Amino acid sequence: MKILILGGTSEARQLADRLTSLGHDVITSLAGRTQDPILPAGRLRMGHFGGVQGLCAFLRAANIECLVDATHPYASQISGNAVAAAAATGIRLVRLLRPAWAPLPGQHWTVVRSAKEAADALPRHANVLLTTGHSGLATFLERQDCQFFVRLIEPPNVAMPKNAQLVLDRPPYNLAGELTLMQRHGITHLVSKNSGGGQTAAKLEAAQQLGVVVLMVARPIYDPAEEVETVEAAISALSAAGA
Template identity: 45%
Template sequence: MSGHVLILGGTGEGRALAFALVESGQPPEVTSSLAGRVADPALPPGRVRVGGFGGVGGLARWLTEHAVDAVVDATHPFAATMSQHAAQACSRVGTPLLRLQRPGWSQAAGDVWHRLPTLAAAAGKLDALGRRAFLTIGRQEVAAFADVDAWCLVRAIEPPEPPLPRRCELLLARGPFDLPSERETLRQWQVDVLVSKDSGGEATAAKLTAARELHLPVVLVDRPPIPEGVPVVDTVEAALAWVAATLPAI
């Protein structure tokens, strides 16, 4: 096959897809786009661009100017704005688009989960469930918890921007996190409620197991919907098959 594939990345799935495409030698051009919100990100092989496109119009122009034949949206499951922009831009210029999104987490016996549709709803529920919360939602949306009464341990790769919870401690760390370390974190900080987005994947799943073992409630925020009409796969192998079927043959 020939052509140019744009991977909207920043996730492990996006990097794995870039590796697979580059190692196969087909297509001849692979570009991964990273949002640039994290310093020193893990870079995939092939061409890499960092930063936004300037909205739907900017992305549509980029696709045309760089002769992109297919786009794989492998952004984070909660990168709703980028996914919407990709759907609109690809529709505007007629570029095929695939969503590569890892499965969400499944509740197991012993889990005490409270699923909520938004971070605002999660913040509203928090004080009824505990007094010492472990926020594992990344740094960009911590402000949703600024008015909670609970003390919060906020874990993120980089410091979040204010406003922050009135009583909080920052824990700067990058995953993956194993089960022993997650058990120790919950015990050391006397956490009695865990807050997470339903990001899925193995890199941060150990916190849910640790919470289950300690009989702690978990506030789990549901994923935003995928743009209507966009096909979805949940494995790199399926994404590779879609690319092979979508791009023109040599």
């Protein structure tokens, strides 16, 4: 079966590897934001489709039989496009979405709906570990009364102001490293998206141990789709579709 995976996550890469090993023709599409991504098995497509119409055109031209949305939990635009394109073409869509984090005993988060709400919630003179990625970065850096330590995989397109220090690193992160990072910089506040998964969860335990305040940006609301939470469940769903 010919399958298009909208990728960019570790789960997308694992799924592509598994489906390719099972003999399927797999194309993984990456947006191209990361300069040196870890590549999955199978074929690769880089760049945007050009909205719903562009995605529909690609699905038809490539004779795709199943579409898998395995993008980041905050990639709401492409996820919405996937739902619309699947409906327009009649191609089956499976959304692979890892479960969100939930506070463990002793963990207390302030949940906010947006980067703007998170930035507004920071007190003056906060030392902030910012782990929300490139999106919304400028909103936080407008808070010149706070000190930011901005952790990214790739450098941003804008220079860091005096009140911000860039921390370039790639997950997975472990508890010891997160504790060291937060203690070194005297972190008082952690701002995170609820990405889920194990690769970046250690920061939440580190924050709990150190008494760091956690501001958690809630996930977007997704359009309805057939949804699974694991690679194994995705394979089962695709098998039911004839994959």
